[in-house]
Amino acid sequence: DEMTRSELIQYLKDTVKPEEGLIPSYIFSHPKVYELEMEKIFLKDWLFIAHKSEIPNKGDFVTRELGGQSVIVTHGADGEIRVLLNVCTHRGMKLCRMDNGNQKNFTCPYHGFNFKNTGELIGIPFQKVVYGDTMDKSTMGLKEIRHDVYADLIFATLDDDAVSLDEFLGDIKWYLDLAFNRAEMEVVGLPQKWNVDGTWKLGSDNTISDSYHTLVSHGSIAKLGLVPTGDYSKYGYQIYTGNGHGLNLGMPNPDGFAFPENLINEYKERLHEDQYDILKQMKNMIVCVSPNIMILISSMELKGQQVSHTSLRIWKPTGPDSMEISAWVLVEKDAPEEWKRLSEQANTLTFGSSGIFEQDDTENFTDITQNSKSPYHLQENIVYNYTMGMHQEPVENFVGPGIVYKDKFNEANSRAFFRNWLDQITAE
Numbered sequence: 453d454e455m456t457r458s459e460l461i462q463y464l465k466d467t468v469k470p471e472e473g474l475i476p477s478y479i480f481s482h483p484k485v486y487e488l489e490m491e492k493i494f495l496k497d498w499l500f501i502a503h504k505s506e507i508p509n510k511g512d513f514v515t516r517e518l519g520g521q522s523v524i525v526t527h528g529a530d531g532e533i534r535v536l537l538n539v540c541t542h543r544g545m546k547l548c549r550m551d552n553g554n555q556k557n558f559t560c561p562y563h564g565f566n567f568k569n570t571g572e573l574i575g576i577p578f579q580k581v582v583y584g585d586t587m588d589k590s591t592m593g594l595k596e597i598r599h600d601v602y603a604d605l606i607f608a609t610l611d612d613d614a615v616s617l618d619e620f621l622g623d624i625k626w627y628l629d630l631a632f633n634r635a636e637m638e639v640v641g642l643p644q645k646w647n648v649d650g651t652w653k654l655g656s657d658n659t660i661s662d663s664y665h666t667l668v669s670h671g672s673i674a675k676l677g678l679v680p681t682g683d684y685s686k687y688g689y690q691i692y693t694g695n696g697h698g699l700n701l702g703m704p705n706p707d708g709f710a711f712p713e714n715l716i717n718e719y720k721e722r723l724h725e726d727q728y729d730i731l732k733q734m735k736n737m738i739v740c741v742s743p744n745i746m747i748l749i750s751s752m753e754l755k756g757q758q759v760s761h762t763s764l765r766i767w768k769p770t771g772p773d774s775m776e777i778s779a780w781v782l783v784e785k786d787a788p789e790e791w792k793r794l795s796e797q798a799n800t801l802t803f804g805s806s807g808i809f810e811q812d813d814t815e816n817f818t819d820i821t822q823n824s825k826s827p828y829h830l831q832e833n834i835v836y837n838y839t840m841g842m843h844q845e846p847v848e849n850f851v852g853p854g855i856v857y858k859d860k861f862n863e864a865n866s867r868a869f870f871r872n873w874l875d876q877i878t879a880e
Protein backbone atom coordinates (compact mmCIF):
# COMPACT_ATOMS: atom_id res chain seq x y z
CA ASP A 453 0.00 0.00 0.00
CA GLU A 454 2.86 2.38 0.70
CA MET A 455 4.39 1.70 -2.73
CA THR A 456 4.90 4.79 -4.85
CA ARG A 457 3.95 4.63 -8.50
CA SER A 458 7.53 4.16 -9.68
CA GLU A 459 8.06 1.42 -7.09
CA LEU A 460 4.94 -0.34 -8.36
CA ILE A 461 6.16 -0.10 -11.94
CA GLN A 462 9.48 -1.61 -10.90
CA TYR A 463 7.69 -4.34 -8.92
CA LEU A 464 5.59 -5.20 -11.99
CA LYS A 465 8.71 -5.42 -14.15
CA ASP A 466 10.36 -7.67 -11.55
CA THR A 467 7.46 -10.04 -11.01
CA VAL A 468 5.57 -10.33 -14.34
CA LYS A 469 7.75 -12.48 -16.60
CA PRO A 470 5.75 -13.41 -19.68
CA GLU A 471 8.69 -14.91 -21.62
CA GLU A 472 9.30 -17.30 -18.75
CA GLY A 473 5.59 -18.09 -18.52
CA LEU A 474 5.27 -16.54 -15.05
CA ILE A 475 2.19 -14.38 -14.38
CA PRO A 476 1.55 -13.34 -10.74
CA SER A 477 -1.92 -13.54 -9.27
CA TYR A 478 -2.06 -10.01 -7.81
CA ILE A 479 -2.32 -8.39 -11.27
CA PHE A 480 -5.84 -9.79 -11.66
CA SER A 481 -7.42 -7.50 -9.06
CA HIS A 482 -4.96 -5.04 -7.53
CA PRO A 483 -6.51 -1.54 -7.47
CA LYS A 484 -3.16 0.16 -8.20
CA VAL A 485 -2.58 -2.05 -11.23
CA TYR A 486 -6.10 -1.18 -12.38
CA GLU A 487 -5.31 2.54 -12.09
CA LEU A 488 -2.31 2.08 -14.36
CA GLU A 489 -4.40 0.12 -16.86
CA MET A 490 -7.04 2.82 -17.01
CA GLU A 491 -4.50 5.55 -17.56
CA LYS A 492 -2.08 3.79 -19.88
CA ILE A 493 -4.33 1.46 -21.83
CA PHE A 494 -7.97 2.57 -21.74
CA LEU A 495 -7.25 6.30 -22.08
CA LYS A 496 -4.83 5.64 -24.94
CA ASP A 497 -5.72 2.62 -27.08
CA TRP A 498 -8.16 2.43 -29.96
CA LEU A 499 -11.34 0.91 -28.49
CA PHE A 500 -14.36 -0.53 -30.28
CA ILE A 501 -17.52 1.51 -29.83
CA ALA A 502 -20.03 0.60 -32.54
CA HIS A 503 -20.70 -1.14 -35.84
CA LYS A 504 -21.72 1.12 -38.70
CA SER A 505 -24.93 -0.82 -39.27
CA GLU A 506 -26.17 0.30 -35.84
CA ILE A 507 -26.52 3.88 -37.08
CA PRO A 508 -27.42 3.55 -40.80
CA ASN A 509 -29.60 6.69 -41.13
CA LYS A 510 -29.05 10.39 -40.56
CA GLY A 511 -29.97 11.19 -36.96
CA ASP A 512 -29.26 7.68 -35.66
CA PHE A 513 -27.14 7.52 -32.54
CA VAL A 514 -25.94 5.14 -29.85
CA THR A 515 -24.35 6.04 -26.52
CA ARG A 516 -21.28 4.07 -25.54
CA GLU A 517 -18.35 4.27 -23.15
CA LEU A 518 -14.72 4.94 -23.78
CA GLY A 519 -12.17 4.86 -20.97
CA GLY A 520 -14.90 5.41 -18.38
CA GLN A 521 -16.28 8.33 -20.38
CA SER A 522 -19.77 8.33 -21.94
CA VAL A 523 -19.80 9.27 -25.64
CA ILE A 524 -22.52 9.66 -28.26
CA VAL A 525 -21.81 8.07 -31.64
CA THR A 526 -23.92 10.06 -34.11
CA HIS A 527 -24.78 9.82 -37.77
CA GLY A 528 -25.05 13.57 -38.30
CA ALA A 529 -27.48 15.58 -40.41
CA ASP A 530 -24.53 16.13 -42.77
CA GLY A 531 -24.04 12.36 -43.23
CA GLU A 532 -20.83 12.24 -41.15
CA ILE A 533 -20.24 9.86 -38.28
CA ARG A 534 -18.92 11.54 -35.15
CA VAL A 535 -18.00 10.50 -31.66
CA LEU A 536 -19.01 13.27 -29.26
CA LEU A 537 -18.30 13.58 -25.57
CA ASN A 538 -21.62 13.05 -23.78
CA VAL A 539 -20.93 16.02 -21.54
CA CYS A 540 -22.78 19.34 -21.76
CA THR A 541 -20.30 22.17 -22.18
CA HIS A 542 -22.27 24.40 -19.77
CA ARG A 543 -21.94 22.48 -16.51
CA GLY A 544 -21.04 18.92 -17.41
CA MET A 545 -24.42 17.24 -17.27
CA LYS A 546 -24.74 13.97 -19.19
CA LEU A 547 -26.48 15.26 -22.28
CA CYS A 548 -28.06 12.07 -23.62
CA ARG A 549 -29.33 9.38 -21.28
CA MET A 550 -30.71 6.96 -23.88
CA ASP A 551 -28.86 3.92 -25.25
CA ASN A 552 -29.90 4.59 -28.83
CA GLY A 553 -32.39 6.48 -30.97
CA ASN A 554 -32.80 8.98 -33.79
CA GLN A 555 -32.65 12.70 -33.07
CA LYS A 556 -31.69 15.90 -34.85
CA ASN A 557 -30.84 17.65 -31.58
CA PHE A 558 -29.93 16.85 -28.00
CA THR A 559 -31.35 19.11 -25.28
CA CYS A 560 -29.57 19.15 -21.97
CA PRO A 561 -31.79 17.99 -19.07
CA TYR A 562 -30.20 20.53 -16.66
CA HIS A 563 -30.68 24.01 -18.22
CA GLY A 564 -31.77 23.20 -21.75
CA PHE A 565 -28.73 24.03 -23.89
CA ASN A 566 -29.53 22.55 -27.28
CA PHE A 567 -26.93 20.80 -29.46
CA LYS A 568 -27.21 19.54 -33.04
CA ASN A 569 -26.27 15.92 -33.74
CA THR A 570 -23.10 17.34 -35.33
CA GLY A 571 -22.08 18.67 -31.90
CA GLU A 572 -22.79 22.34 -32.60
CA LEU A 573 -24.46 24.39 -29.83
CA ILE A 574 -27.50 25.99 -31.48
CA GLY A 575 -29.75 27.16 -28.67
CA ILE A 576 -29.61 28.60 -25.14
CA PRO A 577 -32.82 29.37 -23.26
CA PHE A 578 -33.20 33.19 -22.80
CA GLN A 579 -29.76 33.71 -24.30
CA LYS A 580 -30.16 37.49 -24.78
CA VAL A 581 -31.49 37.96 -21.26
CA VAL A 582 -28.87 35.87 -19.46
CA TYR A 583 -25.76 36.61 -21.56
CA GLY A 584 -26.48 39.80 -23.50
CA ASP A 585 -24.09 39.73 -26.46
CA THR A 586 -21.25 38.06 -24.59
CA MET A 587 -21.90 34.42 -25.46
CA ASP A 588 -20.19 32.97 -28.55
CA LYS A 589 -22.02 29.70 -29.14
CA SER A 590 -19.51 28.56 -31.76
CA THR A 591 -16.91 27.97 -29.03
CA MET A 592 -19.30 25.82 -26.97
CA GLY A 593 -19.85 22.78 -29.19
CA LEU A 594 -19.55 19.24 -27.85
CA LYS A 595 -16.00 17.92 -27.79
CA GLU A 596 -15.35 15.58 -30.70
CA ILE A 597 -13.33 12.42 -30.07
CA ARG A 598 -10.94 10.96 -32.64
CA HIS A 599 -12.40 7.97 -34.48
CA ASP A 600 -11.71 5.76 -37.48
CA VAL A 601 -13.40 2.83 -39.17
CA TYR A 602 -12.13 -0.57 -40.33
CA ALA A 603 -14.45 -3.18 -41.85
CA ASP A 604 -17.44 -1.12 -40.64
CA LEU A 605 -16.15 -1.34 -37.06
CA ILE A 606 -16.03 2.13 -35.50
CA PHE A 607 -13.10 2.61 -33.15
CA ALA A 608 -12.27 5.67 -31.08
CA THR A 609 -9.36 6.81 -28.96
CA LEU A 610 -9.06 9.47 -26.27
CA ASP A 611 -5.40 9.96 -27.20
CA ASP A 612 -4.80 12.47 -30.00
CA ASP A 613 -1.20 11.23 -30.27
CA ALA A 614 -2.12 7.57 -30.76
CA VAL A 615 -0.80 5.88 -33.93
CA SER A 616 -3.35 5.47 -36.74
CA LEU A 617 -6.00 2.76 -36.38
CA ASP A 618 -4.47 1.09 -39.42
CA GLU A 619 -1.09 0.84 -37.72
CA PHE A 620 -2.63 -0.18 -34.39
CA LEU A 621 -4.51 -3.10 -35.97
CA GLY A 622 -1.67 -4.14 -38.29
CA ASP A 623 -1.80 -7.74 -39.49
CA ILE A 624 -4.88 -8.68 -37.47
CA LYS A 625 -6.85 -6.95 -40.27
CA TRP A 626 -6.19 -9.97 -42.51
CA TYR A 627 -8.21 -12.10 -40.08
CA LEU A 628 -10.79 -9.42 -39.24
CA ASP A 629 -11.65 -9.49 -42.95
CA LEU A 630 -12.85 -13.09 -42.54
CA ALA A 631 -15.33 -11.96 -39.91
CA PHE A 632 -16.44 -8.54 -41.12
CA ASN A 633 -15.35 -8.03 -44.74
CA ARG A 634 -16.33 -11.42 -46.20
CA ALA A 635 -19.73 -9.90 -47.02
CA GLU A 636 -21.73 -6.89 -45.96
CA MET A 637 -22.47 -7.59 -42.30
CA GLU A 638 -25.18 -6.14 -40.06
CA VAL A 639 -25.80 -6.17 -36.33
CA VAL A 640 -28.89 -8.07 -35.15
CA GLY A 641 -30.84 -6.08 -32.55
CA LEU A 642 -29.14 -4.36 -29.64
CA PRO A 643 -26.00 -5.60 -27.88
CA GLN A 644 -26.67 -7.85 -24.89
CA LYS A 645 -25.01 -6.65 -21.71
CA TRP A 646 -24.23 -8.40 -18.47
CA ASN A 647 -21.90 -8.01 -15.50
CA VAL A 648 -19.24 -10.42 -14.31
CA ASP A 649 -17.27 -10.33 -11.03
CA GLY A 650 -14.04 -10.97 -12.89
CA THR A 651 -11.30 -8.88 -14.46
CA TRP A 652 -11.39 -7.96 -18.18
CA LYS A 653 -7.87 -9.39 -18.64
CA LEU A 654 -9.05 -12.96 -18.08
CA GLY A 655 -11.51 -12.50 -20.94
CA SER A 656 -8.75 -11.39 -23.29
CA ASP A 657 -6.35 -14.06 -21.99
CA ASN A 658 -8.92 -16.80 -22.60
CA THR A 659 -9.78 -15.40 -26.04
CA ILE A 660 -6.27 -15.04 -27.38
CA SER A 661 -4.85 -18.37 -26.27
CA ASP A 662 -7.03 -20.80 -24.44
CA SER A 663 -8.43 -23.61 -26.56
CA TYR A 664 -7.19 -26.09 -23.96
CA HIS A 665 -9.97 -25.33 -21.43
CA THR A 666 -12.62 -26.56 -23.88
CA LEU A 667 -11.92 -30.19 -22.92
CA VAL A 668 -12.80 -29.70 -19.28
CA SER A 669 -14.66 -26.41 -18.75
CA HIS A 670 -17.01 -27.20 -21.60
CA GLY A 671 -16.88 -30.97 -21.07
CA SER A 672 -20.58 -31.19 -20.22
CA ILE A 673 -21.43 -29.87 -23.67
CA ALA A 674 -19.53 -32.72 -25.28
CA LYS A 675 -21.35 -35.17 -22.99
CA LEU A 676 -24.63 -33.77 -24.27
CA GLY A 677 -23.43 -34.54 -27.79
CA LEU A 678 -23.49 -30.91 -28.93
CA VAL A 679 -19.77 -30.79 -29.71
CA PRO A 680 -17.35 -33.67 -30.38
CA THR A 681 -15.63 -35.30 -27.41
CA GLY A 682 -11.83 -35.54 -27.14
CA ASP A 683 -9.25 -33.05 -28.24
CA TYR A 684 -11.09 -31.51 -31.22
CA SER A 685 -10.28 -28.01 -30.00
CA LYS A 686 -6.54 -28.71 -30.47
CA TYR A 687 -6.60 -28.74 -34.27
CA GLY A 688 -5.86 -25.61 -36.23
CA TYR A 689 -3.55 -22.67 -35.68
CA GLN A 690 -2.63 -20.25 -32.94
CA ILE A 691 -1.50 -16.95 -34.44
CA TYR A 692 -0.03 -13.76 -32.96
CA THR A 693 0.01 -10.64 -35.11
CA GLY A 694 1.56 -8.03 -32.76
CA ASN A 695 0.33 -5.17 -30.52
CA GLY A 696 -1.44 -7.66 -28.23
CA HIS A 697 -3.67 -9.02 -31.03
CA GLY A 698 -3.99 -12.71 -31.89
CA LEU A 699 -6.32 -15.59 -32.63
CA ASN A 700 -7.07 -19.27 -32.60
CA LEU A 701 -8.24 -20.67 -35.89
CA GLY A 702 -10.04 -24.01 -35.76
CA MET A 703 -9.82 -25.90 -39.03
CA PRO A 704 -10.59 -27.98 -40.97
CA ASN A 705 -14.33 -28.29 -40.38
CA PRO A 706 -15.17 -31.99 -40.70
CA ASP A 707 -18.84 -31.07 -41.15
CA GLY A 708 -18.42 -28.89 -44.25
CA PHE A 709 -19.09 -25.29 -45.24
CA ALA A 710 -20.82 -23.31 -42.49
CA PHE A 711 -21.71 -20.07 -44.29
CA PRO A 712 -24.72 -19.22 -46.49
CA GLU A 713 -24.21 -20.86 -49.88
CA ASN A 714 -25.95 -18.07 -51.79
CA LEU A 715 -23.09 -15.70 -50.89
CA ILE A 716 -20.18 -17.80 -52.14
CA ASN A 717 -19.56 -15.48 -55.08
CA GLU A 718 -19.56 -12.45 -52.80
CA TYR A 719 -17.07 -14.13 -50.46
CA LYS A 720 -14.81 -14.95 -53.39
CA GLU A 721 -14.98 -11.43 -54.72
CA ARG A 722 -14.34 -9.65 -51.43
CA LEU A 723 -11.66 -11.94 -49.98
CA HIS A 724 -8.18 -12.84 -51.18
CA GLU A 725 -8.15 -16.43 -52.44
CA ASP A 726 -6.03 -17.53 -49.46
CA GLN A 727 -8.60 -15.96 -47.13
CA TYR A 728 -11.47 -17.63 -48.96
CA ASP A 729 -9.64 -20.94 -48.74
CA ILE A 730 -9.54 -20.57 -44.94
CA LEU A 731 -13.20 -19.57 -44.77
CA LYS A 732 -14.11 -22.74 -46.68
CA GLN A 733 -12.41 -24.93 -44.08
CA MET A 734 -13.18 -22.92 -40.95
CA LYS A 735 -14.76 -24.64 -37.96
CA ASN A 736 -14.28 -21.63 -35.71
CA MET A 737 -12.12 -18.56 -35.17
CA ILE A 738 -11.63 -16.68 -31.91
CA VAL A 739 -9.84 -13.35 -32.22
CA CYS A 740 -8.59 -11.01 -29.50
CA VAL A 741 -8.03 -7.42 -30.54
CA SER A 742 -6.17 -5.85 -27.65
CA PRO A 743 -7.01 -4.67 -25.16
CA ASN A 744 -10.53 -6.03 -24.78
CA ILE A 745 -12.34 -7.19 -27.94
CA MET A 746 -13.33 -10.78 -28.63
CA ILE A 747 -14.53 -11.77 -32.06
CA LEU A 748 -15.96 -15.22 -32.49
CA ILE A 749 -17.03 -17.24 -35.49
CA SER A 750 -18.27 -20.66 -34.55
CA SER A 751 -20.55 -23.20 -36.12
CA MET A 752 -22.96 -25.92 -35.12
CA GLU A 753 -25.59 -28.14 -36.66
CA LEU A 754 -29.11 -26.73 -36.58
CA LYS A 755 -32.03 -28.13 -38.56
CA GLY A 756 -29.73 -30.50 -40.41
CA GLN A 757 -27.27 -27.91 -41.66
CA GLN A 758 -23.98 -26.36 -40.54
CA VAL A 759 -24.72 -22.84 -39.34
CA SER A 760 -22.01 -20.38 -38.45
CA HIS A 761 -22.52 -17.47 -36.12
CA THR A 762 -20.44 -14.33 -35.84
CA SER A 763 -20.23 -12.13 -32.78
CA LEU A 764 -18.17 -9.35 -31.28
CA ARG A 765 -17.93 -8.49 -27.62
CA ILE A 766 -16.00 -6.19 -25.35
CA TRP A 767 -14.79 -7.00 -21.84
CA LYS A 768 -15.31 -3.51 -20.41
CA PRO A 769 -13.59 -2.96 -17.07
CA THR A 770 -15.88 -1.54 -14.37
CA GLY A 771 -13.40 -1.90 -11.52
CA PRO A 772 -10.24 -3.78 -10.50
CA ASP A 773 -12.22 -7.01 -10.11
CA SER A 774 -15.27 -6.59 -12.34
CA MET A 775 -16.38 -6.03 -15.89
CA GLU A 776 -19.40 -5.46 -18.06
CA ILE A 777 -19.68 -7.58 -21.18
CA SER A 778 -21.42 -6.08 -24.24
CA ALA A 779 -22.01 -8.56 -27.04
CA TRP A 780 -23.17 -7.94 -30.60
CA VAL A 781 -24.38 -10.61 -33.02
CA LEU A 782 -23.73 -10.04 -36.73
CA VAL A 783 -25.12 -11.71 -39.82
CA GLU A 784 -24.61 -11.40 -43.55
CA LYS A 785 -27.06 -8.74 -44.69
CA ASP A 786 -27.93 -10.69 -47.84
CA ALA A 787 -28.28 -14.13 -46.26
CA PRO A 788 -31.72 -15.76 -46.46
CA GLU A 789 -33.99 -14.63 -43.58
CA GLU A 790 -34.34 -18.21 -42.32
CA TRP A 791 -30.55 -18.59 -42.20
CA LYS A 792 -30.18 -15.31 -40.29
CA ARG A 793 -32.61 -16.57 -37.65
CA LEU A 794 -30.76 -19.87 -37.27
CA SER A 795 -27.44 -18.05 -36.98
CA GLU A 796 -28.78 -15.80 -34.24
CA GLN A 797 -30.27 -18.82 -32.48
CA ALA A 798 -26.93 -20.66 -32.62
CA ASN A 799 -25.28 -17.70 -30.94
CA THR A 800 -27.95 -17.40 -28.25
CA LEU A 801 -27.63 -21.10 -27.41
CA THR A 802 -23.85 -20.98 -27.04
CA PHE A 803 -22.41 -17.54 -26.30
CA GLY A 804 -25.43 -15.36 -25.43
CA SER A 805 -25.63 -14.21 -21.78
CA SER A 806 -27.29 -17.54 -20.87
CA GLY A 807 -25.45 -19.60 -23.49
CA ILE A 808 -24.05 -22.97 -22.50
CA PHE A 809 -20.42 -22.02 -23.23
CA GLU A 810 -20.76 -18.55 -21.77
CA GLN A 811 -21.76 -19.70 -18.31
CA ASP A 812 -18.81 -22.10 -18.07
CA ASP A 813 -16.33 -19.39 -19.05
CA THR A 814 -17.45 -16.64 -16.70
CA GLU A 815 -17.34 -19.01 -13.70
CA ASN A 816 -13.61 -19.37 -14.33
CA PHE A 817 -13.03 -15.62 -14.66
CA THR A 818 -14.98 -14.92 -11.47
CA ASP A 819 -13.25 -17.49 -9.26
CA ILE A 820 -9.71 -16.63 -10.44
CA THR A 821 -10.34 -12.92 -9.85
CA GLN A 822 -11.91 -13.47 -6.41
CA ASN A 823 -9.01 -15.72 -5.37
CA SER A 824 -6.49 -13.10 -6.42
CA LYS A 825 -8.03 -10.52 -4.05
CA SER A 826 -6.66 -12.19 -0.93
CA PRO A 827 -3.69 -10.18 0.41
CA TYR A 828 -2.02 -13.56 0.87
CA HIS A 829 -1.51 -13.75 -2.90
CA LEU A 830 0.51 -10.54 -2.93
CA GLN A 831 2.39 -11.37 0.26
CA GLU A 832 3.48 -14.79 -1.03
CA ASN A 833 3.74 -13.62 -4.64
CA ILE A 834 1.60 -16.49 -5.91
CA VAL A 835 2.48 -17.02 -9.56
CA TYR A 836 0.68 -18.94 -12.33
CA ASN A 837 2.20 -21.12 -14.97
CA TYR A 838 1.88 -19.96 -18.59
CA THR A 839 4.58 -22.19 -20.11
CA MET A 840 2.39 -24.43 -22.27
CA GLY A 841 3.80 -24.99 -25.77
CA MET A 842 7.23 -23.52 -25.03
CA HIS A 843 8.73 -26.69 -26.51
CA GLN A 844 7.06 -26.00 -29.88
CA GLU A 845 8.39 -23.99 -32.83
CA PRO A 846 6.27 -21.76 -35.03
CA VAL A 847 5.58 -22.95 -38.59
CA GLU A 848 6.77 -21.02 -41.66
CA ASN A 849 4.39 -22.15 -44.37
CA PHE A 850 1.03 -20.70 -43.26
CA VAL A 851 -0.67 -18.43 -45.83
CA GLY A 852 -1.71 -15.67 -43.41
CA PRO A 853 0.47 -13.20 -41.48
CA GLY A 854 1.74 -13.56 -37.92
CA ILE A 855 3.71 -15.93 -35.71
CA VAL A 856 1.89 -19.21 -36.31
CA TYR A 857 1.80 -22.44 -34.30
CA LYS A 858 0.12 -25.46 -35.85
CA ASP A 859 -1.51 -26.42 -32.58
CA LYS A 860 -4.09 -24.55 -30.53
CA PHE A 861 -3.01 -26.08 -27.22
CA ASN A 862 -0.42 -23.42 -26.55
CA GLU A 863 -0.01 -20.40 -24.28
CA ALA A 864 2.32 -18.52 -26.63
CA ASN A 865 -0.39 -15.96 -27.38
CA SER A 866 -1.04 -15.30 -23.69
CA ARG A 867 2.68 -14.76 -23.13
CA ALA A 868 2.70 -12.26 -26.00
CA PHE A 869 -0.48 -10.57 -24.73
CA PHE A 870 0.92 -10.08 -21.22
CA ARG A 871 4.24 -8.79 -22.62
CA ASN A 872 2.34 -6.17 -24.58
CA TRP A 873 0.17 -5.34 -21.53
CA LEU A 874 3.22 -5.03 -19.27
CA ASP A 875 5.05 -2.77 -21.75
CA GLN A 876 1.99 -0.53 -21.95
CA ILE A 877 1.32 -0.12 -18.23
CA THR A 878 5.00 0.33 -17.34
CA ALA A 879 5.74 2.81 -20.16
CA GLU A 880 7.17 6.17 -19.07
Ligand code: FES
Nearest residue numbers: 540542543560563
Ligand atom coordinates in the same frame (compact mmCIF):
# COMPACT_ATOMS: atom_id res chain seq x y z
FE1 FES B 1 -26.31 21.48 -19.67
FE2 FES B 1 -26.51 23.56 -18.02
S1 FES B 1 -25.46 21.66 -17.72
S2 FES B 1 -27.45 23.30 -19.89
Ligand code: FE
Nearest residue numbers: 665669809813
Ligand atom coordinates in the same frame (compact mmCIF):
# COMPACT_ATOMS: atom_id res chain seq x y z
FE1 FE C 1 -14.69 -21.14 -23.25
